[in-house]
Amino acid sequence: xxxxxxxxxxxxxxxxxxxxxxxxxxxxxxxxxxxxxxxxxxxxxxxxxxxxxxxxxxxxxxxxxxxxxxxxxxxxxxxxxxxxxxxxxxxxxxxxxxxxxxxxxxxxxxxxxxxxxxxxxxxxxxxxxxxxxxxxxxxxxxxxxxxxxxxxxxxxxxxxxxxxxxxxxxxxxxxxxxxxxxxxxxxxxxxxxxxxxxxxxxxxxxxxxxxxxxxxxxxxxxxxxxxxxxxxxxxxxxxxxxxxxxxxxxxxxxxxxxxxxxxxxxxxxxxxxxxxxxxxxxxxx
Numbered sequence: 357x358x359x360x361x362x363x364x365x366x367x368x369x370x371x372x373x374x375x376x377x378x379x380x381x382x383x384x385x386x387x388x389x390x391x392x393x394x395x396x397x398x399x400x401x402x403x404x405x406x407x408x409x410x411x412x413x414x415x416x417x418x419x420x421x422x423x424x425x426x427x428x429x430x431x432x433x434x435x436x437x438x439x440x441x442x443x444x445x446x447x448x449x450x451x452x453x454x455x456x457x458x459x460x461x462x463x464x465x466x467x468x469x470x471x472x473x474x475x476x477x478x479x480x481x482x483x484x485x486x487x488x489x490x491x492x493x494x495x496x497x498x499x500x501x502x503x504x505x506x507x508x509x510x511x512x513x514x515x516x517x518x519x520x521x522x523x524x525x526x527x528x529x530x531x532x533x534x535x536x537x538x539x540x541x542x543x544x545x546x547x548x549x550x551x552x553x554x555x556x557x558x559x560x561x562x563x564x565x566x567x568x569x570x571x572x573x574x575x576x577x578x579x580x581x582x583x584x585x586x587x588x589x590x591x592x593x594x595x596x597x598x599x600x601x602x603x604x605x606x607x608x609x610x611x612x613x614x615x616x617x618x619x620x621x622x623x624x625x626x627x628x629x630x631x632x633x634x635x636x637x638x639x640x641x
Contacts, residue, residue, distance in 0.1 A: 358638060360604055362387045363401075363474050366394065371471050374414050375435050380406070389610045392545060392553045395507040397610075400599040402472055405508040412469040415451040418444075419466045422459035429456045484602055486582045488635075493576045496542060498530055498558025500570045503545065514543070514555055521557050529566065536560025538618055540630075546572055546614035577613040580606070580635045585628045591617060594631055608635035 366387040370378055384394035398406045414436045421432050430441055433456075438444035448456045452466050459466065501517055503510045521527045527541065534540075537560065544556040556572060565571050580602075584594045603609070613634035620628040 360474055363397065367472055367474070370410060371413070374410075374417055375437075377437070378410060390547060390612070392503070392507070392547065393610050393615075396615075397599050399507060400596040401474055405506065407506050407508070409469075409472065411447055412451060413471065415448055416467070416469045418448065418456070419452060419459050419468075422456060423466070432456065484582060484597060486580055486602070489579045489581050491537075491577060491579060494536055494538075494560050494574050495562060495571060496544060496556060496558040496574060497533055497561045497563070497565050497569050497571050498542070498544075498556050499526055499568070500554045500556040500558075500572075503553040503555050510555070517555065517557055518543075526557065530557070530559045530561075533561040533563050533566075534559045535562055540618040540620045543617035543619070544572070544574075544614050546574075574616075575613055577611055577634045578636060579613075579616075580608060580633045582631045582633070583629075584631070585626070587627065591627070591629055591631065598631060598633060603633075606635075607638050609638045610634065611636040 366383040369383050369386050373379075380395070381391050384391040387394045387397075389397070395406050398409070402409055404412075418432050418436050421427050421435070422429070427435075429444070433439075433441050433444035436444070438447065445455055448454075448459075451469075452459070454464065454466075458464055499517070499521060501513060503513065521530075530541065540559075542556065542558045542560065544558055545553060546556060547553050556570065558570075558572070580598070582594060582598055582602075584590060611634035615634070616632035618630040618632060620630065
C-alpha cells in the first residue's frame with residue numbers, strides 16, 4: 357500500500373465518522389505521518405484546509421438527512437457535532453446559502469460536496485531541481501512560538517513572527533551566530549515531546565544560547581532539498597508542488613523530522629531559498 361492509498365484510507369476514516377468524533381491524530385496515523393504533515397499534505401492536495409473539507413462534507417450529508425427524513429433540525433445539529441443550533445445554522449447557511457429549516461422545502465437548491473479521493477496525476481509542467489542529502493543531527497538556536505492545530509491559522513502566526521524578528525533585531529543577532537553547514541536563516545516546523553508543534557526562526561549554531569533564545573536538536577535524517585527563488589508566495593507554491601507532484605512518484609514518503617525552509621538571501625520579495633523535506637524510502641507491501 358503506497359502513501360496515496362494511505363491518504364485515501366485517512367479520508368475513508370473521516371467519512372465513517374462524519375456523524376461522530378473525528379480524531380485528526382487517528383487520521384494522521386492511518387496516513388502514516390504526523391498530524392501536522394497530514395493536514396499540510398491534505399491542504400495542498402485538496403486545495404482547501406482539512407477543517408473546511410470536514411465542514412463541507414458534514415453539511416452535505418446533513419442536508420440529505422433533512423430532505424429525506426423526518427429529523428428535526430436540532431437532532432441533525434447534534435448528530436453532526438454541533439451542540440449549538442446557532443452554530444449549526446451558521447455552518448449550514450455558509451455552505452448552502454439557506455437556513456436548515458428551509459432544506460425540506462420543495463424545489464430548494466442545495467450544495468453537494470462529494471467525498472474526496474486522491475490519485476496520482478502526472479503534471480511535469482516545469483522541472484524541479486532537488487538533491488537527496490543525508491545529514492547528521494544538528495542544533496538550531498532561535499525564537500519559537502506554538503503552532504495551531506488548524507494549520508490555516510498558522511498563516512497568520514508565522515508572518516507575524518518574521519516581522520517581529522526583523523523589527524526587534526532578532527534576525528541580525530541570529531545571523532551572527534551561524535556556524536554550521538547550513539548558511540541561512542531557518543524557518544522550522546517541529547514537534548516537541550508533548551506532540552505539540554512549534555515554529556522556529558533560527559540558525560544552525562553550536563554557539564552559546566543567548567538569553568531568550570530557544571534551542572532544538574534536529575535528528576539525523578535523509579532530506580529531499582529543493583532550491584527556488586522569488587517571494588514568500590513562490591516558496592508556498594514550491595512546497596505545494598513537492599507534495600502534489602514530486603512526492604507521489606518519488607519512491608519516498610515523509611520522514612519523522614521537521615520541515616525546514618532555508619532563506620539564503622534576506623530580501624523577502626526576491627529571496628533565494630531551499631525547502632528541506634524529511635524523507636524515507638517508501639516500503640511497498
